Amino acid sequence: MKAINIAIYSLxxxxxxxxxxxxxxxxAKQSKDSTVSSDLVEVSSEQLKNADIVLGMPEPRKMHxxxxxxxxxxxxxxxxxxxxxxxxxxxxNTTMIPGERVNKGTLLAVLEDQQYIQVQQDYLTAISHLEYxxxxxxxxxxxxxxxxxxxxxxxQAKRDYDSQKILxxxxxxxLLLIGVxxxxxxxxxxSRGIRIYSPIxxxxxxxxxxxxxxINPTDVLFEIIDPSDLHVRLTVFENxxxxxxxxxxxxxxxxxxxxxxxxxxxxxxxxxxxxDRSTDVHCHFEGASKHIFPGTFVNAEIALNNASxxxxxxxxxxxxxxxxxxxxxxxxNQFQLLPVETGVSTGGFxxxxxxxxxxxxxxxxxxxxxxKMKNNSEE
Numbered sequence: 001m002k003a004i005n006i007a008i009y010s011l012x013x014x015x016x017x018x019x020x021x022x023x024x025x026x027x028a029k030q031s032k033d034s035t036v037s038s039d040l041v042e043v044s045s046e047q048l049k050n051a052d053i054v055l056g057m058p059e060p061r062k063m064h065x066x067x068x069x070x071x072x073x074x075x076x077x078x079x080x081x082x083x084x085x086x087x088x089x090x091x092x093n094t095t096m097i098p099g100e101r102v103n104k105g106t107l108l109a110v111l112e113d114q115q116y117i118q119v120q121q122d123y124l125t126a127i128s129h130l131e132y133x134x135x136x137x138x139x140x141x142x143x144x145x146x147x148x149x150x151x152x153x154x155x156q157a158k159r160d161y162d163s164q165k166i167l168x169x170x171x172x173x174x175l176l177l178i179g180v181x182x183x184x185x186x187x188x189x190x191s192r193g194i195r196i197y198s199p200i201x202x203x204x205x206x207x208x209x210x211x212x213x214x215i216n217p218t219d220v221l222f223e224i225i226d227p228s229d230l231h232v233r234l235t236v237f238e239n240x241x242x243x244x245x246x247x248x249x250x251x252x253x254x255x256x257x258x259x260x261x262x263x264x265x266x267x268x269x270x271x272x273x274x275x276d277r278s279t280d281v282h283c284h285f286e287g288a289s290k291h292i293f294p295g296t297f298v299n300a301e302i303a304l305n306n307a308s309x310x311x312x313x314x315x316x317x318x319x320x321x322x323x324x325x326x327x328x329x330x331x332x333n334q335f336q337l338l339p340v341e342t343g344v345s346t347g348g349f350x351x352x353x354x355x356x357x358x359x360x361x362x363x364x365x366x367x368x369x370x371x372k373m374k375n376n377s378e379e
Contacts, residue, residue, distance in 0.1 A: 054364035071234035089113035
């Protein structure tokens with residue numbers, strides 16, 4: 001009886017050891033299979049449909065490398081006007097404030113000073129005296145022709161008449177300089193004040209004086225900017241400027257609205273390198289928004305070339321172990337993870353430099369398959 005029990009116990013012990021060996025072999029085989037197929041994933045047709053997996057092929061597409069730079073919205077010098085007065089005076093009246101819209105010819109300010117009265121008086125007096133000298137010159141000319149007067153007297157009359165014409169002309173220009181119409185001036189409308197009008201249409205950006213202040217000829221009363229001809233002024237370093245050409249396209253956005261993109265093209269590259277090893281690149285807008293103001297900071301991306309490359313949607317490229325990869329279809333329901341070298345990206349597409357056979361790739365919801373692959377490798 002005792003011998004029978006020993007035999008049974010030995011049989012059980014042998015079976016248990018055999019099972020453990022089989023389990024270890026199975027685990028080893030499963031681990032080996034997982035390592036070998038860690039870059040493969042297989043799904044059913046139903047899973048493909050539910051995950052909304054879309055397959056496609058790399059497509060040739062014209063893409064460009066780009067240069068990222070910064071700059072500001074600027075206006076050309078002819079669109080910025082500093083309003084001053086050639087003859088000083090006291091500011092009597094103005095209603096202008098920074099930001100106010102003005103049209104060409106809008107009254108900006110009224111100035112007063114006694115020298116305005118003096119120059120008007122001098123002009124009218126010179127005009128009156130000119131008439132007398134003109135009459136005397138014509139009379140002396142007739143007398144000289146009949147030899148009733150000497151050449152010396154005639155020459156003196158001519159010299160006085162010519163000098164007075166010069167004086168009248170210079171006083172006339174002074175009046176025009178301060179905005180007084182000489183042709184409409186007479187003894188009845190002499191004024192102690194002059195009016196300053198806007199020379200362009202635009203926006204008042206600076207008002208430098210208040211009522212009652214004395215304005216010197218060198219002082220700037222107002223600054224006006226006409227934003228109708230805005231352009232982008234970019235700062236580009238010398239090693240990058242060599243790659244730029246007139247006519248190249250660029251997109252830019254403002255810090256206040258980075259999602260709204262505007263387009264422009266290079267109009268002028270300043271042929272001079274500053275001390276900080278940079279140069280200015282001036283670009284013309286292509287249908288830019290009216291909501292952009294001079295001085296606004298912008299970030300721009302300049303297209304440097306336009307070569308035809310193989311590209312896929314950016315969503316087709318997944319990250320695996322810090323590598324860019326594509327999911328290649330190896331059979332109807334099986335996909336393989338393939339590391340690839342990527343290039344430039346633009347407009348939602350990315351360049352694929354690695355050679356790929358004529359096999360379909362996952363171009364939509366690639367990360368869904370990647371997550372399933374990772375889960376399989378962890379089981």
